[in-house]
Amino acid sequence: MKRKTRILLAGLASVGGVAAAGMLHNRRPDRRERLHVTVFSEPGYRGRNKRLTWAGNAREVVPLNRIQLPRIGSIRLERLVYRFQPDVRLPNPYFLWHALTERPDRTDPESGIASFIAMHQLAGMFSAGRWEPVRESQARSGVRLWAGRPDRKAAPGEAAAPGAQPWHDVLANTPDLGSWSTRARYLELGYHDESRPRG
Template structure:
């Protein structure tokens, strides 16, 4: 039994180290996938009817205004979240684990299986997992591009632009309490990553 216990503990330590290393590596990656939550309001100042859209990163998502079911978009709130691992290994109580592996339960004693129950519970919870944390505004990579016409690739500036020659799109990279003329111009919303230069990715 001692040999099996040693092998089990060595395996747990190896697994714990692998989990901790992978978690730390994930946290340091600059390209971690953001989850973008977009709340669109029908009126400026975050008033009126509202709808919430969620994008989990990856391929851009194009949403027609009709799907939002609002007559117009007066204001927008953005929330970006990224998963942050908290790698850490909490080894279970060795005495309880030893008893769980070596003791045979006594059918006449209802508490004889208690060490096994506690040891299994400790094993299940020995790895901390993590949590979703907000992304600071300067580090955010996702946003919404509002389109006056159907998004194209590359964008058809000459076809979709208004008479003033303005771009056929407008990027929203932070909370926007008043979208101005884009409140009535917007026909499509594109949820995507951006590089803050206006180029498409």
């Protein structure tokens, strides 16, 4: 088998392998979400705002003073997941055929142009995909508001009222956070667990 033929067949095989891996990626239930959180200082998505992004890695704790807002009046969430959706464009059969069958001529400066074009078309056979919104019913990420630092025990003066939870989960767009507007001191971005605190 000629070297050019082996290269072209390897190119086709690798493109097919990448496409198959991408299709399997789409079916994985544990695909990481990217979470965009817009925090507003007033209820009703008004006032000053700050946009935070969580890339789906380890949890991220953000102190309220870092976002430079006096309080959190409302929160808007946008979750995205990468969907591998190839747009396949097959190579031109004319160039592919000539790339496989023509013999190189070292005296001709245009010799091998068909191979170059065919390889370029093989490399650009498909576009990889795009970010798509996640339906709220399928979303796994959210924001947990904390009254104190989530990674340490409360100091004596910070103790919450008996029976009061030290955190509050925001898993959907929330136009009014009520009492948590003034209680929240930290925002934790990450995957939520409705049954127990992440600590």
